[in-house]
Amino acid sequence: MSEKTKREIRKSDLRRLSPYLWEIPSEWEPGMNVPVQVYADEELLEDALGDLSLRQAVNVASLPGLVGRVVVMPDVHQGYGMPVGGVMASRVPEGIISPGAVGYDINCGVRLLASDVTREQIEPVLPSLADSLYRNCPSGVGSEGHYPLKEQELEEVMARGARWALEKGLAEPEDLERTEEGGCIRGADPGKVSPRARERGRDQLGTVGAGNHFVEVTVVDRIFHSQAAKRMGLFPGQVAVLIHCGSRGMGHQVCTDYLQRFERLIRRLGLHLPDRELMYAPLESEEGQDYLRAMAAAANFAFCNRQVLAHQVRRSFEEVLRPRGVRPCLWQIYDIAHNMGKMESHLVDGRRIEVCVHRKGATRAWGPGSPGLPEVYRDLGQPVLIPGSMGTASYVLLGTEKAMGATFGSTCHGAGRVMSRAQAKREVRGEKLREELEKRGIAVRAGSMAGLAEEAPRAYKDVDRVVETVHAAGISLKVARLCPLAVIKG
Amino acid sequence: MGSKDYEELALSGPSGGFEELPHTADRAIRAWGETLSDLFVWAARGMYSLAGNPEVELRGGKEVTLEVEAASPEGLLVAWLNELLYLTETKKLLFRDFAVDGLLLPPGEEERRGWLEDRSAGKPDHPHLQPTGGGEITGQEGLAFLRGRARGTESLGPSLRYIKAATYHNLEIEKKNGFYVAEIVFDV
Numbered sequence: 001m002s003e004k005t006k007r008e009i010r011k012s013d014l015r016r017l018s019p020y021l022w023e024i025p026s027e028w029e030p031g032m033n034v035p036v037q038v039y040a041d042e043e044l045l046e047d048a049l050g051d052l053s054l055r056q057a058v059n060v061a062s063l064p065g066l067v068g069r070v071v072v073m074p075d076v077h078q079g080y081g082m083p084v085g086g087v088m089a090s091r092v093p094e095g096i097i098s099p100g101a102v103g104y105d106i107n108c109g110v111r112l113l114a115s116d117v118t119r120e121q122i123e124p125v126l127p128s129l130a131d132s133l134y135r136n137c138p139s140g141v142g143s144e145g146h147y148p149l150k151e152q153e154l155e156e157v158m159a160r161g162a163r164w165a166l167e168k169g170l171a172e173p174e175d176l177e178r179t180e181e182g183g184c185i186r187g188a189d190p191g192k193v194s195p196r197a198r199e200r201g202r203d204q205l206g207t208v209g210a211g212n213h214f215v216e217v218t219v220v221d222r223i224f225h226s227q228a229a230k231r232m233g234l235f236p237g238q239v240a241v242l243i244h245c246g247s248r249g250m251g252h253q254v255c256t257d258y259l260q261r262f263e264r265l266i267r268r269l270g271l272h273l274p275d276r277e278l279m280y281a282p283l284e285s286e287e288g289q290d291y292l293r294a295m296a297a298a299a300n301f302a303f304c305n306r307q308v309l310a311h312q313v314r315r316s317f318e319e320v321l322r323p324r325g326v327r328p329c330l331w332q333i334y335d336i337a338h339n340m341g342k343m344e345s346h347l348v349d350g351r352r353i354e355v356c357v358h359r360k361g362a363t364r365a366w367g368p369g370s371p372g373l374p375e376v377y378r379d380l381g382q383p384v385l386i387p388g389s390m391g392t393a394s395y396v397l398l399g400t401e402k403a404m405g406a407t408f409g410s411t412c413h414g415a416g417r418v419m420s421r422a423q424a425k426r427e428v429r430g431e432k433l434r435e436e437l438e439k440r441g442i443a444v445r446a447g448s449m450a451g452l453a454e455e456a457p458r459a460y461k462d463v464d465r466v467v468e469t470v471h472a473a474g475i476s477l478k479v480a481r482l483c484p485l486a487v488i489k490g
Numbered sequence: 491m492g493s494k495d496y497e498e499l500a501l502s503g504p505s506g507g508f509e510e511l512p513h514t515a516d517r518a519i520r521a522w523g524e525t526l527s528d529l530f531v532w533a534a535r536g537m538y539s540l541a542g543n544p545e546v547e548l549r550g551g552k553e554v555t556l557e558v559e560a561a562s563p564e565g566l567l568v569a570w571l572n573e574l575l576y577l578t579e580t581k582k583l584l585f586r587d588f589a590v591d592g593l594l595l596p597p598g599e600e601e602r603r604g605w606l607e608d609r610s611a612g613k614p615d616h617p618h619l620q621p622t623g624g625g626e627i628t629g630q631e632g633l634a635f636l637r638g639r640a641r642g643t644e645s646l647g648p649s650l651r652y653i654k655a656a657t658y659h660n661l662e663i664e665k666k667n668g669f670y671v672a673e674i675v676f677d678v
Contacts (some may be wrong), residue, residue: 051514077514078513078514079515079516079659080516080657080658080659080675080677081657081658081659084515100657100658100659103677104654104655104657104677105654105677140650140652141541141579141650141651141652142578142579142582142650196576196580199580200576200579200580209652210651210652211652211654249576252575252654252655252677253576255655256568256572256576256655259568259658260561260565260568260569263560263562263565263658264560264561264633266561267561267562275658275659275660276564276658276659276660276661277657277658277659277660277661279658417514417515418514419514420512420513420514420515421513421516421517421678422510422512422513422517423512448651450542450651451651451652454651490652
C-alpha cells in the first residue's frame with residue numbers, strides 16, 4: 001500500500017497533550033505499536049501536516065519491538081522511510097535495528113568551536129579567512145581531503161574515531177572529552193565495512209561534502225543562560241565556528257550495503273514492511289549485529305572527519321590572524337551526532353530498560369547528571385548544537401531531565417525544510433542570493449551556485465520558532481544564539 | 491562492446507522517459523520504460539539529470555561494466571543506481587549513456603506480479619543473459635541479477651549536485667499501460 005492510498009492524517013486526528021505537544025494515539029491505525037508524539041506549535045504542526053512527515057512517522061510506529069513512542073521534532077520534514085526529525089527506540093535485545101531510521105549519512109552531526117577572537121578583530125580579515133577555510137576544508141562533490149589514508153590508517157580511523165586524530169596531533173585532549181561518546185563509539189568493527197565503503201572513505205577524511213553541509217564562521221549575538229554560557233566560555237561578540245558534516249561516501253555506502261543485505265533477510269523471513277526503506281533486522285540477528293558494527297565504524301570515521309576539519313579551521317585562523325599579531329585560541333564546546341543508532345538506558349513506563357535509540361535528524365540531548373557527560377557539563381546537561389539554515393541564526397542549547405523521560409533524551413536538529421530543492425532552485429538564483437548575503441556582511445564561498453540556491457533560507461522553517469518550541473516544551477534549554485559571518489560550502 | 495552500441499541504442503530506444511517529482515527535502519523522479527531494461531536505463535538518466543548532467547559528447551568517454559544483484563526487482567533497481575553513484579564518486583566519472591545487457595529475475599517473479607500478461611508481442615521484456623562470452627552469470631539462486639554498462643566523462647566539477655543514494659522509499663515497480671513505472675526518491 002503506498003502512502004497515497006493510506007489514510008490521510010488531519011489535524012483533528014491529533015490530540016493536544018500540552019501547548020507544544022500533540023499525539024496520534026496508537027489506536028489511530030491498526031498496526032501501530034506505539035503512539036506518535038509531535039512537538040510543535042500550531043504553525044509548525046501545519047507545516048508537518050503539509051507533507052508526508054506524519055504519515056511516515058505512523059509507518060515507523062508500526063515497526064515491531066518499539067517501546068514508548070515515536071517522537072517527531074518541530075523541525076520535521078518528509079524523508080524516506082523515517083521522517084527527518086524523528087526518534088524511535090526498540091527494546092534490547094529482542095528489538096530491531098533499521099538502517100533507514102539512522103539515515104544514509106551515518107553520524108551526520110555538528111561541532112562548535114568557540115574562540116577568544118572578537119567580531120571587531122575578525123571583520124577586517126573575513127574575506128581572507130573565508131578563502132583560507134575554503135582551501136583547508138574541501139567541499140563539493142568528489143572533493144578529496146588533505147589527509148588521504150592508507151588501508152591500515154583507514155582501519156584505525158574506523159576503529160578509534162577522533163582518538164586517531166589525537167595521536168596524529170590533529171586534536172586537543174579536551175576536544176575528545178567534549179565530543180559525544182568521546183569521539184569513538186564502542187563496538188566498531190572495520191571488518192564489517194565493505195571494500196567499496198572503504199574506497200569511498202579513503203580520500204574523504206577532512207572534507208565537508210555537499211548539500212546542506214558547511215563550515216560557518218559565526219558570532220555570538222545573544223546569551224539566554226548566563227551560567228551555562230560562562231561555563232562554556234561564550235560571550236556576546238565572540239567569534240565561533242560551526243562544522244556540519246558526516247561520514248561522507250563511506251557512511252552512504254555502509255547504509256546502501258546493509259539495506260541490500262537486510263532486504264534478503266526480510267524476504268527470507270517473509271516479513272511485512274510499511275515501506276521498503278524501513279527495512280530492519282532483529283538486533284540479535286547476524287545481519288543486525290554486523291550493521292551495528294559497521295555503523296559504529298562509519299560513525300567513528302565521521303567523528304574523526306569533524307575532528308580533522310576542526311584542526312583545519314584552527315590552521316586557517318592561525319594563517320590569517322598570526323600575521324596581524326593575534327594568536328587565536330579555539331576550544332571545542334561540543335560535537336554531536338544527529339543521525340545515529342545508539343544503545344542507551346531509558347525509563348519507559350516507570351522501568352529502566354536498555355533500548356536502541358534511532359535518531360534521524362534528531363539530536364541527543366541528555367539532561368544533567370547523565371553518565372558519559374564531561375565533568376565540565378555534568379551538572380548542566382549536554383550541550384546541543386542547532387545549525388540554522390544558511391544566513392540565519394544557530395543555537396546552543398542544553399539537554400534536560402524532561403527530555404530524558406519524554407523523548408529518549410532527544411531534541412531537534414536544525415530548521416527543517418519546507419520548500420523542495422527543485423522549487424528553491426526555480427525561485428532563487430544562487431548569484432543573487434550570494435549578493436544578498438554579502439550585502440548583509442556574510443561572506444560566501446560556495447562551489448555551486450545552484451547548490452547555494454537549493455539551500456536558500458526561505459526553503460527552511462524559521463529556526464527561531466523551532467528552538468522556541470523545544471525550549472517551551474522543556475526538552476531543551478536555550479543557552480546562546482549565533483549569527484553567521486561567513487559560510488563555506490560545496 | 492556488448493550486444494548493441496550506444497549510438498544504436500540512442501536511435502532505436504530505449505523507449506521510456508522520466509520526470510522530476512516534488513519532494514520537500516530530497517529529490518524524486520518517476521521513470522518508465524517499455525521493458526524492464528528500458529526502465530533501468532531511464533531511471534539512470536533521470537538520476538544523472540538531477541546531478542546536473544552537462545552536455546557531453548555522445549562519442550568517446552570511458553565505459554564501465556556493472557554487475558549487481560538483489561532480492562527483488564526494486565532492490566535491483568536501487569542496487570544499479572547506487573552502483574553507478576559509487577563509480578561516479580570513486581572513478582570520478584559522470585555518466586550519460588547506459589545499457590542493460592542482461593537482466594535475470596528470480597524464477598516465477600514475473601508471473602507473480604502479472605508482468606507477463608500484457609507483454610507486447612515481438613519485443614522481449616529484457617535482453618537474455620549470455621552465460622558464455624560475456625562472462626559467467628554470477629547471480630545467486632533466487633536473486634535478481636543485472637549486467638550493464640555505463641559511459642561517461644571525467645568531468646566532476648563544482649556545478650555537479652551531490653546525490654548520496656537512491657533509496658527504497660515506497661519503491662514499487664508497477665506495470666501500467668504497457669510500461670514499467672517506478673518512483674524513486676534520492677537522498678541528497
